[in-house]
Amino acid sequence: MPRPLGELEDAVMTRIWQWNRPVTVREVLEDLQQERSIAYTTVMTVLDNLHQKGWVRREVEGRAYRYTAVSTRAAYSAALMNEAWAQSDNPAAALVAFFGMMSPEQRESLNDAIRIVQRDNPLPPAPEEGGEEPAAS
Numbered sequence: 001m002p003r004p005l006g007e008l009e010d011a012v013m014t015r016i017w018q019w020n021r022p023v024t025v026r027e028v029l030e031d032l033q034q035e036r037s038i039a040y041t042t043v044m045t046v047l048d049n050l051h052q053k054g055w056v057r058r059e060v061e062g063r064a065y066r067y068t069a070v071s072t073r074a075a076y077s078a079a080l081m082n083e084a085w086a087q088s089d090n091p092a093a094a095l096v097a098f099f100g101m102m103s104p105e106q107r108e109s110l111n112d113a114i115r116i117v118q119r120d121n122p123l124p125p126a127p128e129e130g131g132e133e134p135a136a137s
Contacts, residue, residue: 004080012046017073022066
């Protein structure tokens, strides 16, 4: 399970995920500087840390690296939700509480996701009541 990203790590990864292409420290720096004062070396350190943690891969291009996300924002979010759910002492109650916090649009997205998962990974049919389980071969 990934540890949640820190505030600056998240800001950097958000750009990498949005741009969906290899990026340089300079590109991330220039975009971040539109909303905060930040040093080149700080962004370089954050990207190096993200590389060490396995969030980005990097390739040398000239005298600089180009960084690419290893997974998607959706995969990151799913891993965080799964970890939070797994840590609950009552997973069913946690899901009920979580679903209760959702907007109608979020619940519709949830229903869409369930339909996709059920379509792609159907459950085996349940044994008929009173019938015996088939013998193992």
